[in-house]
């Protein structure tokens with residue numbers, strides 16, 4: 539009989555209460571893949587968008603869906619020709635496969651070994667599980683798309699959440715000056731992460747507050763929130779600056795003619811996970827886990843992530 543595992547899953551799109559814990563066969567390991575015993579799985583807003591059926595036009599899916607795209611865990615088995623890891627290795631990964639089907643809110647997951655990297659040893663399992671999706675998003679947005687350089691200034695909208703918390707630290711580690719935007723209760727948190735300046739988005743137009751610091755505007759605006767805050771921040775970009783958004787496609791934005799606009803959707807990238815591990819092990823990338831949940835409480839975790847006011851990361855511990 540196949541080995542079995544507990545998993546949180548849903549069989550149709552809908553609200554958080556569609557999610558149940560069931561017992562399933564552990565997926566078989568194919569060529570080039572590794573079986574990982576999940577120690578912790580980070581929760582991201584996209585898990586809730588998918589569960590609500592809002593991504594079905596872009597991402598193929600097969601029911602049942604086990605949600606979750608972040609994992610930290612232990613390699614238990616390696617498929618034929620998978621040679622990068624051995625059983626017992628401690629790893630982490632951004633686990634988005636081409637089809638939404640078997641995710642990380644489970645006791646086991648099978649992944650191509652090319653998605654996987656050794657995990658930061660200096661962090662707890664829960665902290666490590668908070669890095670991959672959000673950390674890769676911050677990295678790819680600011681450095682691949684945004685070409686952020688040492689000495690540049692970056693304005694980060696939504697800087698106290700999963701992506702923004704890592705974006706502050708990555709930008710500082712690369713020698714940039716950071717202006718971080720979130721609500722009043724997160725100002726001290728963002729300063730503790732290294733932000734040079736912080737702005738409360740409820741205290742008037744963000745662009746006015748930025749212009750008081752950088753009259754010429756910032757080199758890069760990294761948008762993790764979109765909506766009204768983005769609309770009233772666009773004027774804070776230098777005339778030749780760049781806007782990278784992970785939500786907006788730029789519609790309705792009043793941007794100068796030479797401002798570059800880019801939308802980014804994060805991709806798995808193991809070499810970049812190696813870089814994030816090195817930063818974490820050097821003490822330059824920390825993760826605040828604000829809450830953990832067992833598999834049975836995945837609906838509660840969904841309700842929290844859907845507030846869009848989570849500080850740091852929340853994590854499932856199966």
Ligand SMILES: NC(=O)c1ccc[n+]([C@@H]2O[C@H](COP(=O)([O-])OP(=O)(O)OC[C@H]3O[C@@H](n4cnc5c(N)ncnc54)[C@H](OP(=O)(O)O)[C@@H]3O)[C@@H](O)[C@H]2O)c1
Pocket residue numbers: 582583584671672675695696697698699700701702719720721722723724739762763767783784785802803804843846847848849850
């Ligand atoms: N395209 C991609 O590849 C990609 C990748 C990752 C994430 N995303 C998307 O990016 C967004 C952020 O992800 P996340 O994981 O960082 O979310 P999160 O952990 O829920 O964080 C959201 C943060 O935004 C802040 N915020 C809420 N309203 C705001 C406003 N009006 N102005 C400025 N900040 C505000 C919140 O701070 P306060 O509580 O202080 O308000 C909170 O810290 C989500 O919508 C997610 O789906 C896209």
